[in-house]
Amino acid sequence: MNAPLSTRLRKAPQPGDGLSVEGIAVTYRNGQTALRNTSFSIPKGSITALVGVNGSGKSTLFKAIMGFVPLAAGRVRIFGGPAADALKRNAVAYVPQSEDVDWNFPVLVEDVVMMGRYGHMNFLRMARPADRKAVDEALARVGMADYRNRQIGELSGGQKKRVFLARALAQEGKIILLDEPFTGVDVRTEEAIIALLQALRDEGRIMLVSTHNLGSVPRFCDRAVLINRTVLAEGPTNEVFTHANLEKAFGGVLRQFILGGADLHDDADPRRVTVLTDDERPFVIYGNGEDSHDSAGPDELDEKK
Numbered sequence: 001m002n003a004p005l006s007t008r009l010r011k012a013p014q015p016g017d018g019l020s021v022e023g024i025a026v027t028y029r030n031g032q033t034a035l036r037n038t039s040f041s042i043p044k045g046s047i048t049a050l051v052g053v054n055g056s057g058k059s060t061l062f063k064a065i066m067g068f069v070p071l072a073a074g075r076v077r078i079f080g081g082p083a084a085d086a087l088k089r090n091a092v093a094y095v096p097q098s099e100d101v102d103w104n105f106p107v108l109v110e111d112v113v114m115m116g117r118y119g120h121m122n123f124l125r126m127a128r129p130a131d132r133k134a135v136d137e138a139l140a141r142v143g144m145a146d147y148r149n150r151q152i153g154e155l156s157g158g159q160k161k162r163v164f165l166a167r168a169l170a171q172e173g174k175i176i177l178l179d180e181p182f183t184g185v186d187v188r189t190e191e192a193i194i195a196l197l198q199a200l201r202d203e204g205r206i207m208l209v210s211t212h213n214l215g216s217v218p219r220f221c222d223r224a225v226l227i228n229r230t231v232l233a234e235g236p237t238n239e240v241f242t243h244a245n246l247e248k249a250f251g252g253v254l255r256q257f258i259l260g261g262a263d264l265h266d267d268a269d270p271r272r273v274t275v276l277t278d279d280e281r282p283f284v285i286y287g288n289g290e291d292s293h294d295s296a297g298p299d300e301l302d303e304k305k
């Protein structure tokens, strides 16, 4: 027998229970307004893509959630309370863009991951057995245990990303913000990171991932937020990731290829294949018109013909 409606409604994860960004604005000291009236919310146990052109405010949004930049308006709520409380509890982990990290700083891989434990330590920052265990587990989980005594600057781009992910895991962040985790990463590492994010989602964590790899988004992200200085569209990926919305988000920046008619079919089938890309991994749409959002990875294309 079905549970009463009230019980089912209570159990369904609600966006307000997770991360909620409510009408925020960020203006930098040089007068540049990077975000205005920006609102969206995402529930626990989900992966959300943050998508927008260069300079659309993705990194600024992460910094606003982390409290690194002041809000000129609005507020961020986490698990129904003020973001500052969740930040104090180390509930939010941030994996920055590679360009934002000084890789020449002489520090070992295990020390980088131990930094994730700082918030759990007292002011003397003396690592306890529980901290060392968390570091060991985090390194093992990203497949970097063998590199623990290497200098971080000696690693490849993909290995560095995995170490920073390990730092977020060691922190035991319930919300993990990842700024372009796939840039400069080979396909195998990308797959490994995606598998890890999916496992973390199944543990009930929230991941917000900025990416330019449009083709990957429908494959592993439950939701998407399209931004350009404000939110253009947000919600479940299959509703948000439409041709019309991507056009709105990217304007003339996207490269677009359309295949249809005799190039695609040997009958009068009106359906077309549209490939949108701003990066190496394109987003492929198959359907009748502008509003179709029947997406497929490039390798699925043959089956759809």
Ligand SMILES: Nc1ncnc2c1ncn2[C@@H]1O[C@H](COP(=O)(O)OP(=O)(O)OP(=O)(O)O)[C@@H](O)[C@H]1O
Residues within 6 Å of the ligand: 028, 029, 030, 032, 033, 034, 052, 053, 054, 055, 056, 057, 058, 059, 060, 061
């Ligand atoms: N520290 C800063 N001081 C002044 N302006 C800034 C600062 N950081 C970013 N901006 C400006 O804010 C806007 C948004 O930048 P942001 O880095 O958030 O974009 P982004 O979407 O992350 O871009 P990308 O995809 O290139 O990483 C840009 O116009 C940028 O020039």
